[in-house]
Amino acid sequence: MTYWINGIAGASPSALDRGLHYGDGLFETMTCRNGHLRFAELHWQRLARGCEQLRIGSLDMDALRREAAAACTVEPSIIKVIVTRGVGGRGYAPAEAGTPTRILLRYPMPRDPDEFWTEGVSVVWSGVTLAGQPRLAGVKHLNRLEQVLARVELAGSTDAEALMCNADGHVICGTMTNVFIVTGHRLRTPRLDQAGVAGVMRAVVLREAEALGVQIEEAALDRTDVADAQEIFLTNARIGAWPVRSLAGAPRDVGPVALRVQAHLHRLDH
Amino acid sequence: MTYWINGIAGASPSALDRGLHYGDGLFETMTCRNGHLRFAELHWQRLARGCEQLRIGSLDMDALRREAAAACTVEPSIIKVIVTRGVGGRGYAPAEAGTPTRILLRYPMPRDPDEFWTEGVSVVWSGVTLAGQPRLAGVKHLNRLEQVLARVELAGSTDAEALMCNADGHVICGTMTNVFIVTGHRLRTPRLDQAGVAGVMRAVVLREAEALGVQIEEAALDRTDVADAQEIFLTNARIGAWPVRSLAGAPRDVGPVALRVQAHLHRLDH
Numbered sequence: 001m002t003y004w005i006n007g008i009a010g011a012s013p014s015a016l017d018r019g020l021h022y023g024d025g026l027f028e029t030m031t032c033r034n035g036h037l038r039f040a041e042l043h044w045q046r047l048a049r050g051c052e053q054l055r056i057g058s059l060d061m062d063a064l065r066r067e068a069a070a071a072c073t074v075e076p077s078i079i080k081v082i083v084t085r086g087v088g089g090r091g092y093a094p095a096e097a098g099t100p101t102r103i104l105l106r107y108p109m110p111r112d113p114d115e116f117w118t119e120g121v122s123v124v125w126s127g128v129t130l131a132g133q134p135r136l137a138g139v140k141h142l143n144r145l146e147q148v149l150a151r152v153e154l155a156g157s158t159d160a161e162a163l164m165c166n167a168d169g170h171v172i173c174g175t176m177t178n179v180f181i182v183t184g185h186r187l188r189t190p191r192l193d194q195a196g197v198a199g200v201m202r203a204v205v206l207r208e209a210e211a212l213g214v215q216i217e218e219a220a221l222d223r224t225d226v227a228d229a230q231e232i233f234l235t236n237a238r239i240g241a242w243p244v245r246s247l248a249g250a251p252r253d254v255g256p257v258a259l260r261v262q263a264h265l266h267r268l269d270h
Numbered sequence: 271m272t273y274w275i276n277g278i279a280g281a282s283p284s285a286l287d288r289g290l291h292y293g294d295g296l297f298e299t300m301t302c303r304n305g306h307l308r309f310a311e312l313h314w315q316r317l318a319r320g321c322e323q324l325r326i327g328s329l330d331m332d333a334l335r336r337e338a339a340a341a342c343t344v345e346p347s348i349i350k351v352i353v354t355r356g357v358g359g360r361g362y363a364p365a366e367a368g369t370p371t372r373i374l375l376r377y378p379m380p381r382d383p384d385e386f387w388t389e390g391v392s393v394v395w396s397g398v399t400l401a402g403q404p405r406l407a408g409v410k411h412l413n414r415l416e417q418v419l420a421r422v423e424l425a426g427s428t429d430a431e432a433l434m435c436n437a438d439g440h441v442i443c444g445t446m447t448n449v450f451i452v453t454g455h456r457l458r459t460p461r462l463d464q465a466g467v468a469g470v471m472r473a474v475v476l477r478e479a480e481a482l483g484v485q486i487e488e489a490a491l492d493r494t495d496v497a498d499a500q501e502i503f504l505t506n507a508r509i510g511a512w513p514v515r516s517l518a519g520a521p522r523d524v525g526p527v528a529l530r531v532q533a534h535l536h537r538l539d540h
Contacts, residue, residue, distance in 0.1 A: 003285045003286075005285065012282030012283065013284075013290060014282075014283075015273045015275065015375065016273075018418075019290050020412075021412065021414075022293065022413075022417070023293025023414060023415060054419070078360065080360065082291065084290075085418075090380065092417040092418050092445055092446060093421040094422060094425075105285065105286070129403075131402055131403035132437065133399075133416065135398060135399075136415060142291065142293055142415075144291075144293060144413070145406060145411055145412075145413045146405075147362040148292055148294050148324075148362050149324070152325050154363065167402065176361065176362060
């Protein structure tokens with residue numbers, strides 16, 4: 001594991017960084033493959049949108065892009081980018097002229113069992129209900145205690161993921177993935193205007209639907225919609241797509257759409 | 271500003287600390303006065319409850335108490351204690367045998383205008399609606415983007431605080447304070463089972479109600495309850511109590527109960 005802070009290898013974060021004090025920042029988890037960062041433009045666009053939403057100004061995006069490209073020298077690896085609002089005084093109010101902190105971390109690619117892709121994964125319903133916060137919905141920000149608690153609940157289990165709902169009973173996402181379901185010839189994924197992270201791979205699936213020859217829509221989905229679907233699959237920037245082979249203990253078929261999407265995503269780099 | 275990490279002055283946090291990656295931790299803001307930390311036991315109790323709620327195990331509470339006591343050598347000052355789940359791998363799932371990180375920071379006591387205590391503060395309704403998350407309600411955790419956004423909105427204003435409601439229209443708390451209202455001979459403060467931070471000074475007011483000769487209760491309060499109250503005051507561990515002299519532009523009387531509570535709190539150390 002190697003890391004850089006504001007471009008300096010092995011530098012240390014400040015004990016006063018607002019990322020540490022308040023989770024006041026954003027992150028991206030990117031894959032280094034074929035000599036570059038996959039879907040880099042989509043990651044940078046989401047990061048820029050997140051900065052706007054959190055009103056984090058003056059991020060040196062050019063420097064960040066250069067640093068991330070320079071870090072992409074080990075394959076396959078994960079490049080995690082953290083951007084915080086920077087060092088601040090005491091209290092929630094940001095300093096007027098704060099400078100965002102850029103943190104880059106390069107991790108070895110985690111090794112999941114091959115059958116997660118070929119035979120699918122087993123998932124459960126999470127006991128953690130996602131809070132609804134339209135001001136932060138969709139944003140990949142650093143306030144992730146709900147996901148941490150959901151993963152704590154999964155500890156020791158063989159389930160690869162837990163699906164999380166909001167208080168209205170709408171399915172939103174997995175702890176680290178987005179959810180897609182297949183019903184008839186239609187692909188659907190939860191709307192993320194109240195909670196959840198709008199994943200880059202989710203955006204790619206939405207973009208590629210036409211090329212894949214499927215109708216696709218963002219929708220309000222409840223547990224029954226998901227449980228009754230012909231297929232369920234999960235996406236994120238690292239895994240691409242995992243079919244779901246069991247939900248809450250009920251076995252399911254791994255269907256053709258999930259595998260077709262998976263293969264299509266695997267071929268893409270941008 | 272002086273700080274210590276795991277007891278070592280000026281040490282740096284790890285770039286891998288889960289506090290920085292996920293806001294995976296807790297904090298306490300304590301006042302150093304008369305040679306000791308005010309209400310120290312209440313702070314430690316809340317921190318311990320927070321650790322249970324987040325399932326952060328094996329915090330060396332004795333070391334933390336010693337370090338905090340040793341830091342209390344400048345008066346008046348603020349001692350901020352941050353406890354994170356510690357250094358972790360990549361991903362939301364905590365390491366099985368992680369060791370929490372203890373961060374102590376000593377800040378000079380901020381200088382608010384004297385009239386905030388004597389004549390009261392001006393407050394507004396925040397445009398940020400608090401999300402409801404029973405699993406985290408009351409806990410002083412590090413996921414504080416809602417409070418940051420609410421303070422961003424206040425930038426440049428002369429309002430000292432913004433009152434925050436949840437999506438049901440219940441008043442929960444200020445960005446950095448708890449709220450009390452006086453109606454007849456009764457003191458009421460919002461229930462915090464869905465959102466908000468259960469402040470130490472709030473706990474002191476609840477404890478001291480009998481000594482103060484007032485009836486007190488935690489209740490569901492809406493904006494009208496607050497706006498129609500005879501008195502409103504705000505509390506936190508640093509300020510004690512500030513009466514509210516104006517709410518959303520409407521002037522209000524600073525009443526006798528707020529000033530009596532304020533004087534009483536000021537005399538207490540434990």
